[in-house]
Amino acid sequence: MSRQFTPSVLTANDLLEGDVIYLDPADRWVRELDRARLFTDARAAAEALDMAEGQQDRLVGAYLAPAIAAPEGPQPGHFREAFRAQGPSNYAHGKQAQA
Amino acid sequence: MYTYTEFDHDFLATRNAQFRAQVERRLSGALTEDEFKPLRLMNGLYLQLHAYMLRVAIPYGTLSSAQMRKLADVADRWDKGYGHFTTRQNIQFNWPRLRDVPDMLDALAEAGLHAIQTSGNCVRNVTADHFAGAAADEIADPRPVAELLRQWSTDHPEFQFLPRKFKIAITGSPRDRAATRAHDIGLRMVTQQGVPGFEVSVGGGLGRTPFIGQVLTPFLPEADLLPYVEAILSAYNSYGRRDNKYKARIKIMVQELGVDEVRARVDRRFNALRAEWKGADRAILRDLQAEFAPPAFRTTNTGAYDDARQNDPVFRSWTETNLHPHRAAGYAIVTVSLKAHGATPGDATATQMRTLADLAESYGHSELRISHEQNVILPHVHKSDLPALHARLRAEGLATANIGLISDIIACPGMDYCALATARSIPVAQDIAQHFAARELDIGAMKIKISGCINACGHHHLGHIGILGLDRAGVENYQITLGGDATEAAALGQRTGPGFAHDQVIPALDRLMNAYLALRDGPSETFIDTLRRLGHAPFKAALYERDEDARAA
Ligand code: SF4
Numbered sequence: 248m249s250r251q252f253t254p255s256v257l258t259a260n261d262l263l264e265g266d267v268i269y270l271d272p273a274d275r276w277v278r279e280l281d282r283a284r285l286f287t288d289a290r291a292a293a294e295a296l297d298m299a300e301g302q303q304d305r306l307v308g309a310y311l312a313p314a315i316a317a318p319e320g321p322q323p324g325h326f327r328e329a330f331r332a333q334g335p336s337n338y339a340h341g342k343q344a345q346a
Numbered sequence: 347m348y349t350y351t352e353f354d355h356d357f358l359a360t361r362n363a364q365f366r367a368q369v370e371r372r373l374s375g376a377l378t379e380d381e382f383k384p385l386r387l388m389n390g391l392y393l394q395l396h397a398y399m400l401r402v403a404i405p406y407g408t409l410s411s412a413q414m415r416k417l418a419d420v421a422d423r424w425d426k427g428y429g430h431f432t433t434r435q436n437i438q439f440n441w442p443r444l445r446d447v448p449d450m451l452d453a454l455a456e457a458g459l460h461a462i463q464t465s466g467n468c469v470r471n472v473t474a475d476h477f478a479g480a481a482a483d484e485i486a487d488p489r490p491v492a493e494l495l496r497q498w499s500t501d502h503p504e505f506q507f508l509p510r511k512f513k514i515a516i517t518g519s520p521r522d523r524a525a526t527r528a529h530d531i532g533l534r535m536v537t538q539q540g541v542p543g544f545e546v547s548v549g550g551g552l553g554r555t556p557f558i559g560q561v562l563t564p565f566l567p568e569a570d571l572l573p574y575v576e577a578i579l580s581a582y583n584s585y586g587r588r589d590n591k592y593k594a595r596i597k598i599m600v601q602e603l604g605v606d607e608v609r610a611r612v613d614r615r616f617n618a619l620r621a622e623w624k625g626a627d628r629a630i631l632r633d634l635q636a637e638f639a640p641p642a643f644r645t646t647n648t649g650a651y652d653d654a655r656q657n658d659p660v661f662r663s664w665t666e667t668n669l670h671p672h673r674a675a676g677y678a679i680v681t682v683s684l685k686a687h688g689a690t691p692g693d694a695t696a697t698q699m700r701t702l703a704d705l706a707e708s709y710g711h712s713e714l715r716i717s718h719e720q721n722v723i724l725p726h727v728h729k730s731d732l733p734a735l736h737a738r739l740r741a742e743g744l745a746t747a748n749i750g751l752i753s754d755i756i757a758c759p760g761m762d763y764c765a766l767a768t769a770r771s772i773p774v775a776q777d778i779a780q781h782f783a784a785r786e787l788d789i790g791a792m793k794i795k796i797s798g799c800i801n802a803c804g805h806h807h808l809g810h811i812g813i814l815g816l817d818r819a820g821v822e823n824y825q826i827t828l829g830g831d832a833t834e835a836a837a838l839g840q841r842t843g844p845g846f847a848h849d850q851v852i853p854a855l856d857r858l859m860n861a862y863l864a865l866r867d868g869p870s871e872t873f874i875d876t877l878r879r880l881g882h883a884p885f886k887a888a889l890y891e892r893d894e895d896a897r898a899a
Contacts, residue, residue, distance in 0.1 A: 327817075340396075
């Protein structure tokens with residue numbers, strides 16, 4: 248039968264800026280992972296992904312990224328997502344600079 | 347140096363105007379991402395982890411001072427004040443915004459720079475020996491041929507949709523500093539009865555299935571070069587495996603058919619083609635050779651240099667690592683390290699770029715080179731100018747004396763930037779450089795090369811020590827290879843065994859270096875020579891702490 252669904256956030260890159268964005272619980276695109284909506288249900292996640300794929304004029308490359316529930320909001324479920332949420336480790340550029 | 351003709355300027359202006367319109371249509375929603383992506387890639391624009399990335403070609407690694415200043419301006423105006431020089435003699439800007447890219451390309455075009463064919467399944471930026479036109483051991487400057495190849499391959503209608511990307515490297519010296527055997531086509535100048543020509547190798551490449559290129563012909567007369575290269579591309583274009591991305595490079599064709607069959611196909615095509623080339627290429631090459639004429643070298647004494655070497659130990663140690671023999675008496679080739687201990691390999695700030703442009707203007711006939719080893723070269727500096735040059739470099743933090751040492755590491759951007767990465771490269775390089783800084787002169791000649799995924803942009807297979815970052819069950823893990831060689835004695839490194847966690851890489855290399863220092867036959871025996879003499883066993887034993895094996899060796 249179907250595999251258990253890994254809790255995920257919906258993420259993409261912003262078309263204009265190229266930076267990482269996440270879908271929040273109100274279906275708005277935000278720039279911080281901990282404000283993202285955490286999907287725990289495969290169907291709701293798939294529907295949101297469909298919706299994002301229709302937003303070609305706003306974003307690029309939407310996908311579901313593994314995330315972990317935490318009181319302060321979703322946390323990265325993989326080290327790649329940690330770098331996307333934060334920025335590179337050699338300079339304080341990217342999101343870590345905006346925080 | 348080659349300067350753009352009106353034709354070149356018009357061509358670039360047209361291309362840039364087309365791309366500007368394509369960006370507008372993407373922004374208006376008229377183009378979907380699927381439609382836009384191949385268009386942006388044809389113009390060097392990638393989308394990476396945190397932002398877009400613009401990859402600009404530095405053809406055969408040659409830049410003028412004016413071009414270097416333009417790169418600095420672009421970095422300041424539209425990026426975060428720095429650029430990253432890559433192993434393919436490109437520069438990457440890591441933070442452009444989509445809307446700004448057409449302006450960036452227009453600005454670059456003012457200085458005769460472009461991002462065309464830095465991506466996609468076409469002939470990529472032709473790379474060359476970074477000492478071209480200067481090296482004492484060179485037969486002839488390979489850059490006129492490289493420029494001819496650039497002009498011929500740019501927008502070549504037959505080769506815009508090859509089965510896969512295609513990389514050509516060229517050296518005018520029998521000493522291979524351009525890793526030619528790791529390219530789809532490698533051209534190494536050799537002589538036969540005093541006449542220069544090229545040894546042509548084919549099917550080299552790193553990545554998932556690495557191969558050292560095989561010799562297609564040991565001597566190709568220079569006059570046949572372009573028809574012969576076209577024949578190779580043509581044979582590949584009709585055979586290449588478009589059905590499978592992982593089998594689409596020419597190296598797979600060479601493996602599947604065997605080099606003899608590839609040679610037969612190339613020869614057939616060459617025989618049909620050669621007559622069609624009516625000599626226009628020869629005429630263009632002659633003009634290009636005039637453009638690359640060497641600068642007027644001075645003849646003054648080198649007393650100031652000799653005195654400074656006597657009296658200034660910091661200067662002396664820099665001259666011992668960062669200079670190479672020049673073909674003109676009294677001159678030296680200067681390599682400026684972009685590998686200050688703890689810095690990101692290949693990164694230069696806009697300020698550093700401007701300093702280097704100024705120094706090239708004052709002391710180096712306004713010429714600069716970018717090496718595939720991610721350093722900057724001032725190819726023609728008179729030795730009497732070196733003390734002053736060194737003082738300026740020191741003041742700007744550019745006088746790191748480590749060329750060819752353990753801290754002179756090649757590292758790809760890895761997961762700090764690259765969307766394809768499976769692990770980081772940069773922090774590993776930073777850690778190694780800092781950790782071994784105090785011992786690096788004792789350790790001596792060493793090539794460490796690091797890639798953040800199997801695509802091997804960091805040439806890890808060719809490192810004396812190669813490091814490949816992988817994702818092992820959601821954790822960064824680093825596989826080590828030993829014994830790679832990027833020179834004319836090209837060899838692929840061999841995997842030692844299981845990989846190491848990020849924080850175990852330094853302890854592992856420590857054990858490896860301790861073993862080398864204990865096993866070498868005196869300080870003049872380099873790591874790679876010791877490895878070749880003793881084989882891999884004692885080094886593997888040290889890496890994996892099998893003490894008994896280590897003692898037995
Ligand atoms: S080797 Fe991999 S991680 Fe490194 S730059 Fe190339 S594709 Fe990116």
